[in-house]
Amino acid sequence: MNITQVTPFSKDLQEKIDLLIKRRTAIKLGNVSFDSPLLLAPMSNICAFPFRLLMEELGAGGTVSELISCHGINYKNEKTLRMLSIHPSEKNIGIQLFGESAESMAVSAKVVLDHCQPKFIDINMGCPVRKVVTKGSGSALLKDTSKLGHFFKTIKDAIDVPLTIKIRTGWDDDSLNSPEVIRIAREEGVEFVAIHGRTRTQQYKGLANWDLLEQVSKESVLPIIGNGDLHSPTLVRKRMANSNCKAFMLGRGPLRNPFIFLESYLEDGEEVNFTPGDYWEITSRLFEYNQMYTDRERTLLVMMRKHIMWFAAGLNNAGQFRNTLFKCPELDDTMNLTKDFFLSLTTAKKQLNPDEAFMTSGHG
Ligand SMILES: Cc1cc2nc3c(=O)[nH]c(=O)nc-3n(C[C@H](O)[C@H](O)[C@H](O)COP(=O)(O)O)c2cc1C
Structure with missing residues (x-):
């Protein structure tokens, strides 16, 4: 494992994390x-x-x-x-x-x-x-x-x-x-x-x-x-x-x-909005950790692509973005497309159907 310093979260995201995590x-x-x-x-x-x-x-x-x-x-x-x-x-x-x-x-x-x-x-x-x-x-x-x-x-x-x-x-x-x-x-x-x-x-x-x-x-x-x-x-x-x-x-x-x-630690009626920029920040952080885990480009691409698609699920234009990502064979391009996608959004409010089947197989 090649441990390096990671890029800190922005002040805005870190403050939201700190507010809720201390509860x-x-x-x-x-x-x-x-x-x-x-x-x-x-x-x-x-x-x-x-x-x-x-x-x-x-x-x-x-x-x-x-x-x-x-x-x-x-x-x-x-x-x-x-x-x-x-x-x-x-x-x-x-x-x-x-x-x-x-x-x-x-x-x-x-x-x-x-x-x-x-x-x-x-x-x-x-x-x-x-x-x-x-x-x-x-x-x-x-x-x-x-x-x-x-x-x-x-x-x-x-x-x-x-x-x-x-x-x-x-x-x-x-x-x-x-x-x-x-x-x-x-x-x-x-x-x-x-x-x-x-x-x-x-x-x-x-x-x-x-x-x-x-x-x-x-x-x-x-x-x-x-x-x-x-x-x-x-x-x-x-x-x-x-x-x-x-x-x-x-x-x-x-x-x-x-x-x-x-x-899960929000109080009734309280709103702490996580933004599309926050999604990009945590995706970048995950990418940095994955680079410490493996230097195999293909493995990195596969690992990142699936998480990005899950993170994007329910956001505006997520379907179209998913199709674009599927066709992208390069890691760098995948990360650039992801940045463009998240930063083009004005809201990170998701529309997910809780009854829709999602990942219906697993090892436990
Ligand atoms: C893709 C996937 C992989 C899983 N792998 C494991 C595993 O390695 N070990 C385990 O105990 N459970 C595994 N599970 C089961 C989950 O830990 C959990 O019990 C199950 O998904 C129900 O919880 P959830 O509705 O919050 O997802 C897996 C589930 C999924 C969807």
Whole structure:
């Protein structure tokens, strides 16, 4: 990682960030402390350090890496090891591992601690993807709870940082067994449980079952982080005001509204307007972080293009801009077009349909 100084935000943007960020209250979940109860959810191919760090700067109380294969780590796969990079400015970061074998997970967790010193190690127990599940990892771990005690204990014994898990509500509607998983996790010293409020069978269809999340959290012996469909500051605020969950994870919401963590701290009727210029500033910051992460031009182009399109979603003329960007093969041109696009706008008010399907597949 080639760390360099980044360009400071403008005074105007920094003042807006400072105003809202100081309203956060720190929280402790088990033995893990966060700067606020609003955390960035793990997302594969998205939650490497550039996006994680940007989100911490824009108010996320903590972040989790994308899922990383224990076998990839144990085989010292170069690409997998790069996924373990943590930027020195990241404060509250967990590394998420996936695998089916307790022993391989324990070995890889030790490698992680030697490699990058995260604050905690998280186990992916929610990934619904066939390739992962057929090997017995991800949400397949929810199927046979008799093995979980050994699984958690073996990993926990290998590490000297807290162990946490992220699950779904169950495999399917006939096996909503999160209370059982939580009980076993507590016995083996897991600190907290993040729950995506859908079953594995449900994948990303329908809505997250918040009634169930609230009920499970109410009775839980461990702190629960609720997750699923919190895609607007209004929804986050409502949930924060009245919930049994101790914290919340936001995944897809921050992709299209990178200011969602900050805007969740707005008071009723208060307006702090983020401008098109602010969008350009945070895009530039993300670009600087991505340049520290990789010097491969093609990778940079792919990474930047997808974030730019998500940031632009719902802004005036976003459709036309997206078409132009798709046809642009050069990184420099992509960044110039993006600057021109954002700076040509007079408002950053978005028109997004909250019911429209967005990113309906993922690894958890
Ligand atoms: C593109 C994408 C990738 C994801 N990758 C992961 C992952 O690596 N690990 C994980 O536990 N969950 C992963 N998830 C699930 C999210 O963490 C989260 O549980 C889910 O998106 C629901 O939250 P949301 O409605 O706020 O997005 C992913 C989701 C998406 C959309």
